[in-house]
Amino acid sequence: MIKVGIVGGTGYTGVELLRLLSQHPEVSVEAITSRSETGVKVCDMYPNLRGHYNTLTFSEPDAKMLGAMDAVFFATPHGVAHALAGELLQNGTRVIDLSADFRLRDVDEWSHWYNQPHGAPELLNEAVYGLPEMHREAIKRARLIAVPGCYPTAVQLGYLPLLEAGLIDSTQLIADCKSGVTGAGRGAKVPSLLAEASESMKAYGASGHRHLPEIRQGLADIQGSSVGLTFVPHLTPMIRGIHATLYGKLKAEPQELQAQELQELFEARYANEPFVDVMPTGSHPETRSVKGINTCRLAVHRPDNGNTVVLSVIDNLVKGASGQAIQNLNLMFGLKETLGLDAPALMP
Ligand SMILES: NC(=O)C1=CN([C@@H]2O[C@H](COP(=O)(O)OP(=O)(O)OC[C@H]3O[C@@H](n4cnc5c(N)ncnc54)[C@H](OP(=O)(O)O)[C@@H]3O)[C@@H](O)[C@H]2O)C=CC1
Numbered sequence: 001m002i003k004v005g006i007v008g009g010t011g012y013t014g015v016e017l018l019r020l021l022s023q024h025p026e027v028s029v030e031a032i033t034s035r036s037e038t039g040v041k042v043c044d045m046y047p048n049l050r051g052h053y054n055t056l057t058f059s060e061p062d063a064k065m066l067g068a069m070d071a072v073f074f075a076t077p078h079g080v081a082h083a084l085a086g087e088l089l090q091n092g093t094r095v096i097d098l099s100a101d102f103r104l105r106d107v108d109e110w111s112h113w114y115n116q117p118h119g120a121p122e123l124l125n126e127a128v129y130g131l132p133e134m135h136r137e138a139i140k141r142a143r144l145i146a147v148p149g150c151y152p153t154a155v156q157l158g159y160l161p162l163l164e165a166g167l168i169d170s171t172q173l174i175a176d177c178k179s180g181v182t183g184a185g186r187g188a189k190v191p192s193l194l195a196e197a198s199e200s201m202k203a204y205g206a207s208g209h210r211h212l213p214e215i216r217q218g219l220a221d222i223q224g225s226s227v228g229l230t231f232v233p234h235l236t237p238m239i240r241g242i243h244a245t246l247y248g249k250l251k252a253e254p255q256e257l258q259a260q261e262l263q264e265l266f267e268a269r270y271a272n273e274p275f276v277d278v279m280p281t282g283s284h285p286e287t288r289s290v291k292g293i294n295t296c297r298l299a300v301h302r303p304d305n306g307n308t309v310v311l312s313v314i315d316n317l318v319k320g321a322s323g324q325a326i327q328n329l330n331l332m333f334g335l336k337e338t339l340g341l342d343a344p345a346l347m348p
């Protein structure tokens with residue numbers, strides 16, 4: 001069994017790691033941290049986990065205890081993994097970080113968007129961006145994984161086939177994205193209150209959101225040169241889910257491409273990807289079709305105005321965080337990529 005620890009076990013991504021790992025045949029969760037719930041049993045705090053973790057108890061984050069693990073997940077706010085990752089890696093423990101600590105390669109850009117100095121710039125060279133559909137071979141060899149953000153996952157998977165094939169004008173990309181409220185974490189905040197978030201919808205970060213540089217970096221890696229992107233996130237009255245509507249203007253020659261050819265491009269690109277589902281022509285994927293699962297469902301449209309529209313849905317807590325983190329762990333440890341991640345979505 002692979003022994004794992006979770007730092008930040010009381011948050012939404014931490015408890016989602018616990019839920020998913022309870023079904024993983026090769027992983028045993030041996031340590032879980034929370035500074036506020038030290039001494040409390042996991043199954044007493046989260047009744048959905050009763051019967052799965054009968055003795056596992058929250059403890060203070062401790063480098064020695066975590067260093068005894070084969071791998072440690074960080075499900076913590078930005079800046080926490082910076083402090084501990086180096087010591088763990090020295091002990092031979094692999095690190096899978098769900099926060100943004102190692103996602104941006106440019107230290108100054110990171111400090112600008114996260115309003116603090118970067119705490120571990122010496123580790124940036126070896127951090128691998130954990131989007132398996134782009135970086136599978138590097139992930140297999142990695143010791144330190146930066147799990148992509150939720151919006152960045154949905155946007156990059158949607159644009160990837162079009163940018164790889166050079167079909168759209170990459171100076172004018174527009175990503176219009178919606179998220180459920182769990183995207184904001186479990187800490188009490190006024191905008192996440194039921195009375196504030198239900199029966200209403202709002203954009204935020206329209207003139208600059210910290211996922212903008214991450215998405216730009218990922219899309220530039222895909223096409224080999226920089227992109228121009230407008231990204232506007234919205235908060236919607238649902239608990240889980242990301243819906244991304246991605247616009248792209250077809251270049252002059254690809255103007256001839258018909259809907260069926262774009263469909264075939266997407267199907268061919270993702271034919272061997274276990275967690276990307278290209279839906280039939282004309283589909284409009286729903287966030288509820290990916291609730292609780294690690295799948296990104298995509299549909300590509302070709303309106304008659306020279307544009308393409310890609311619709312991309314994921315569960316922010318699964319393919320957008322904890323599920324993708326486990327997909328990375330499977331690759332790093334030479335396991336079947338889908339292990340522990342193959343249950344169907346909840347419906348309705
Ligand atoms: N929610 C989402 O949809 C997504 C979240 N992420 C990222 O994953 C990370 C976790 O998110 P989420 O689960 O929503 O966050 P939450 O705010 O829900 O939980 C944060 C967890 O971290 C612990 N924590 C906070 N500060 C520290 C600290 N200084 N040292 C150690 N532990 C600490 C908290 O427990 P305690 O204070 O008791 O120690 C808590 O368990 C964040 O970086 C987030 O941006 C990524 C993709 C999607």
Ligand SMILES: CC(=O)N[C@@H](CCC(=O)OP(=O)(O)O)C(=O)O
Pocket residue numbers: 098099100148149150151179180181182183184185233235
């Ligand atoms: C709805 C909401 O507030 N979403 C969060 C992003 C989700 C998240 O946790 O961001 P990371 O993936 O970078 O960790 C936000 O906009 O800041």
